[in-house]
Amino acid sequence: xxxxxxxxxxxxxxxxxxxxxxxxxxxxxxxxLGVSAQHSGWVTSHPAAFVDQGTVTMVTxxxxxxxxxxxxxxxxxxxxxxxxxxxxxxxKGSSVGQVVPSLAQSWTITNGxxxxxxxxxxxxxxxxxxxxxxxxxxxxxxxxxxxxxTNSYLLTxxxxxxxxxxxxxxxYRVEIDLSRPQQFLLLALADSYVCMILDSKALKAHAKGNDxxxxxxxxxxxxxxxxxxxxxxxxxxxxxVRFPRYWGGWSGPHFSKVVVQTVPESSSRRELLExxxxxxxxxxxxxxxxxxxxxxxxxxxxxxxxxxDYIQFDDYGKLKNPAARQAxxxxxxxxxxxxxxxxxxxxxxxGPYPHVLLGYNPHxxxxxxxxxxxxxxxxxxxxxxxxxxxxxxxxxxxxxxxGLILQAQLSQIGIKLQIKQMTEATYNGILYGTEGPSxxxxxxxxxxxxxxxxxxxMAVPLVASWSAGANGAxxxxxxxxxxxxxxxxxxxxxxxxxxNDAHELQNIVTQxxxxxxxxxxxxxxxxxxxxxxGYVFNPLELQTYNFYTMHH
Amino acid sequence: xxxxxxxxxxxxVLVLLGISLITFVLSHIVPADPxxxxxxxxxxxxxxxxxxxxxxxxxxxxxxxxxxLSNLLHGNFGYSLESxxxxxxxxxxxxxATIELTLAAVVFIxxxxxxxxVLSAVLPGSIVDQVGRVIATxxxxxxxxxxxxMAQLVFFDLLGWLPAGGRLNESxxxxxxxxxxxxxxxxxxxxxxTFGQSLFHLLLPAVVLGYGSLAVLTRQIRASMLDxxxxxxxxxxxxxxxxxxxxxxxxxxxxxxxxxxxxxxxQIGYLLGGALLVEDVFSWPGIGRYATLAxxxxxxxxxxxxxxxxxxxxxxxxxxVDLLYVVIDPRIVY
Numbered sequence: 001x002x003x004x005x006x007x008x009x010x011x012x013x014x015x016x017x018x019x020x021x022x023x024x025x026x027x028x029x030x031x032x033l034g035v036s037a038q039h040s041g042w043v044t045s046h047p048a049a050f051v052d053q054g055t056v057t058m059v060t061x062x063x064x065x066x067x068x069x070x071x072x073x074x075x076x077x078x079x080x081x082x083x084x085x086x087x088x089x090x091x092k093g094s095s096v097g098q099v100v101p102s103l104a105q106s107w108t109i110t111n112g113x114x115x116x117x118x119x120x121x122x123x124x125x126x127x128x129x130x131x132x133x134x135x136x137x138x139x140x141x142x143x144x145x146x147x148x149x150t151n152s153y154l155l156t157x158x159x160x161x162x163x164x165x166x167x168x169x170x171x172y173r174v175e176i177d178l179s180r181p182q183q184f185l186l187l188a189l190a191d192s193y194v195c196m197i198l199d200s201k202a203l204k205a206h207a208k209g210n211d212x213x214x215x216x217x218x219x220x221x222x223x224x225x226x227x228x229x230x231x232x233x234x235x236x237x238x239x240x241v242r243f244p245r246y247w248g249g250w251s252g253p254h255f256s257k258v259v260v261q262t263v264p265e266s267s268s269r270r271e272l273l274e275x276x277x278x279x280x281x282x283x284x285x286x287x288x289x290x291x292x293x294x295x296x297x298x299x300x301x302x303x304x305x306x307x308x309d310y311i312q313f314d315d316y317g318k319l320k321n322p323a324a325r326q327a328x329x330x331x332x333x334x335x336x337x338x339x340x341x342x343x344x345x346x347x348x349x350x351g352p353y354p355h356v357l358l359g360y361n362p363h364x365x366x367x368x369x370x371x372x373x374x375x376x377x378x379x380x381x382x383x384x385x386x387x388x389x390x391x392x393x394x395x396x397x398x399x400x401x402x403g404l405i406l407q408a409q410l411s412q413i414g415i416k417l418q419i420k421q422m423t424e425a426t427y428n429g430i431l432y433g434t435e436g437p438s439x440x441x442x443x444x445x446x447x448x449x450x451x452x453x454x455x456x457x458m459a460v461p462l463v464a465s466w467s468a469g470a471n472g473a474x475x476x477x478x479x480x481x482x483x484x485x486x487x488x489x490x491x492x493x494x495x496x497x498x499x500n501d502a503h504e505l506q507n508i509v510t511q512x513x514x515x516x517x518x519x520x521x522x523x524x525x526x527x528x529x530x531x532x533x534g535y536v537f538n539p540l541e542l543q544t545y546n547f548y549t550m551h552h
Numbered sequence: 553x554x555x556x557x558x559x560x561x562x563x564x565v566l567v568l569l570g571i572s573l574i575t576f577v578l579s580h581i582v583p584a585d586p587x588x589x590x591x592x593x594x595x596x597x598x599x600x601x602x603x604x605x606x607x608x609x610x611x612x613x614x615x616x617x618x619x620x621l622s623n624l625l626h627g628n629f630g631y632s633l634e635s636x637x638x639x640x641x642x643x644x645x646x647x648x649a650t651i652e653l654t655l656a657a658v659v660f661i662x663x664x665x666x667x668x669x670v671l672s673a674v675l676p677g678s679i680v681d682q683v684g685r686v687i688a689t690x691x692x693x694x695x696x697x698x699x700x701x702m703a704q705l706v707f708f709d710l711l712g713w714l715p716a717g718g719r720l721n722e723s724x725x726x727x728x729x730x731x732x733x734x735x736x737x738x739x740x741x742x743x744x745x746t747f748g749q750s751l752f753h754l755l756l757p758a759v760v761l762g763y764g765s766l767a768v769l770t771r772q773i774r775a776s777m778l779d780x781x782x783x784x785x786x787x788x789x790x791x792x793x794x795x796x797x798x799x800x801x802x803x804x805x806x807x808x809x810x811x812x813x814x815x816x817x818x819q820i821g822y823l824l825g826g827a828l829l830v831e832d833v834f835s836w837p838g839i840g841r842y843a844t845l846a847x848x849x850x851x852x853x854x855x856x857x858x859x860x861x862x863x864x865x866x867x868x869x870x871x872x873v874d875l876l877y878v879v880i881d882p883r884i885v886y
Contacts, residue, residue, distance in 0.1 A: 057722055065636045071636075073592035150603075151594075152596075153599070219636075231725065234642070234645055235635075236718065237718075261722055261835070264832050268716050425585065
């Protein structure tokens with residue numbers, strides 16, 4: 001006879017076996033989903049082991065110069081910051097409008113949209129060895145505003161008094177109070193170039209005077225990102241190596257080393273890729289891209305970002321009359337630029353908003369080349385055959401060509417276009433100078449992209465009358481009271497109103513009272529080795545690459 | 553002799569002062585805004601004013617110049633808008649790279665050019681002379697940047713013999729900075745693999761850079777040798793039965809080297825200027841590339857520093873050339 005004790009023992013043993021089997025089955029299901037033990041609350045198996053993919057080499061024409069997110073604005077510096085640092089939130093994959101947790105594990109928005117409460121991730125280490133706390137977040141964001149350097153504008157739109165508005169509440173909570181609801185704050189905080197969180201202890205220890213540690217941050221790695229700087233030979237190479245204590249972990253395949261080499265000559269970059277001595281590059285010529293598309297060992301990725309290239313009109317003199325500006329828009333040969341020069345690595349821009357941006361109107365008016373119509377409009381504007389227009393420009397692949405195309409088109413209807421080329425420094429001096437519209441050329445080509453997915457952010461620097469001259473990129477002193485009024489409304493509008501306002505603004509600055517000859521959205525082309533996977537393009541993070549997601 | 557050297561150095565200081573003033577004035581009268589380029593297109597006017605004030609660009613020009621000179625005397629070249637760090641730090645990194653490239657080019661020119669020029673003169677019409685003519689023609693006709701691109705295409709892309717550019721392989725660590733010349737520093741610190749790598753990387757850009765000057769020196773040596781070989785004392789030496797080798801090397805070449813030394817001194821100035829394009833093609837991080845970027849972005853302090861340093865180097869090289877005359881030709885006395 002089996003005693004009750006024996007029966008209980010057998011039952012206990014049986015249940016144990018079932019329980020362990022169940023646990024093993026459950027953990028096996030969890031692993032492919034990438035859910036880690038800390039966040040799931042489940043008892044899990046070990047996360048996937050790190051699979052070292054070795055070194056990935058990127059060749060680029062520029063060189064990193066300044067790592068301080070409060071001041072750096074070069075793509076080459078952004079590229080390094082993106083990999084050595086993190087923000088509170090991140091843009092989700094290729095999305096321009098959705099954010100996911102990063103250094104902030106979660107957040108809540110209260111008080112009618114005026115208070116943001118961020119709960120920070122625990123156990124995050126800076127590359128300096130310090131643990132991240134709310135003090136670092138507060139200091140990093142506040143210094144960007146208070147230092148008053150290049151990138152302070154991004155946060156001063158939302159926060160005017162950081163000492164009062166950004167607070168640490170305990171070790172892992174940050175509260176941001178706004179004077180009014182701001183629907184784009186999270187997107188601004190996801191800006192990896194400006195809102196990177198730095199080690200405040202290191203910044204304070206190395207501050208010189210009132211510089212908020214700027215001089216130190218320019219050349220030192222103070223981030224929490226997956227990679228840290230191993231070596232930096234200026235104008236030559238930056239070498240990053242994996243940071244073992246990275247909070248995101250190293251499960252699965254990742255590169256353990258990243259080399260970013262400066263190779264100014266595009267033909268050299270192409271050769272390095274074709275010979276397999278580099279893994280990715282960008283900023284080659286359209287002819288290079290076309291040729292490399294036929295190379296079976298390479299992949300040419302050409303997604304569209306948020307950049308728009310255009311030729312700004314001087315809202316004065318000959319071009320004061322909107323008919324003259326419409327004439328120029330009809331005169332331009334868009335096909336020649338898109339297919340002849342850009343070889344298909346661009347698409348038509350139909351206004352200041354790129355296709356992916358909130359507020360873009362897919363049914364907006366699009367000019368078609370029509371020299372007869374252009375001639376008639378010039379006549380209506382009082383510009384006769386034999387008149388001369390002027391254009392200043394600096395060397396740039398598509399914009400130089402645009403000037404020449406326009407010159408050729410105008411010559412067919414008897415209008416002369418004088419083009420003056422100069423260095424970028426001189427050009428910027430004119431564009432952002434204090435010279436009034438009477439002293440400026442009739443046409444000035446330029447390119448722009450927004451800081452985040454906000455049509456107000458995109459349009460204000462270009463077409464707001466208060467952005468004229470030194471105050472923004474409205475180098476043509478464009479002024480339209482309807483546009484100004486729409487922009488003032490857009491700054492605080494709800495989404496549905498914002499989109500309608502953006503459509504109307506697009507219509508005015510394109511058709512009714514053109515602010516510019518809206519040319520193209522250039523493709524953000526990258527050439528990679530075909531074996532390289534995991535490249536995720538984000539339309540807002542141009543010319544920067546997240547190496548952590550890449551693998552073979 | 554010492555008085556001669558002191559006089560030349562004192563004159564060099566005056567020359568540098570003049571160059572600094574001219575460069576300062578020229579760079580500041582160009583209508584441009586380097587601060588805007590530095591700060592980026594979205595910086596507010598308040599930020600621009602702040603940066604301009606921090607850099608001292610809002611001071612009157614004479615005050616800026618005097619402040620610059622005062623800092624220069626303390627070895628402070630100012631702040632670079634392009635690299636976002638002290639110009640002296642940039643020079644510390646980039647100048648040795650250019651010196652190394654230029655020296656390698658000079659070695660190439662002398663090692664190939666002198667024998668080729670001598671043999672061309674001594675064996676006129678021979679295959680060596682023909683080769684010399686081809687080099688002379690192509691050297692002056694082909695622009696350095698084109699030559700560089702073609703050399704990359706052939707030796708890197710098609711043959712795979714030599715690297716495309718850079719000073720070392722991407723995976724290599726540079727040697728400890730002693731002189732900044734990777735070849736020297738790696739030898740001194742016993743990193744022979746790095747030494748080999750740095751020589752390998754130096755080969756193609758040095759040959760490309762030196763090719764034009766090789767052409768000039770070869771023809772100069774040939775012409776001087778032909779002139780000297782026709783002199784009476786050479787005919788006398790030949791008549792006395794002196795071995796040809798002794799006549800050519802000890803008598804003729806020595807006299808032919810005087811004008812060649814002058815030409816070589818001038819060519820070093822050309823090499824420094826030509827390094828700009830070659831450095832760009834071969835991704836060589838020297839002051840040539842630095843100067844290009846400084847000019848395009850109107851980085852005042854970097855432009856001043858590069859101009860002054862280049863003028864100083866050129867002046868010192870020519871002083872050395874003048875002193876070499878005394879070594880080559882004992883008849884010359886200062």
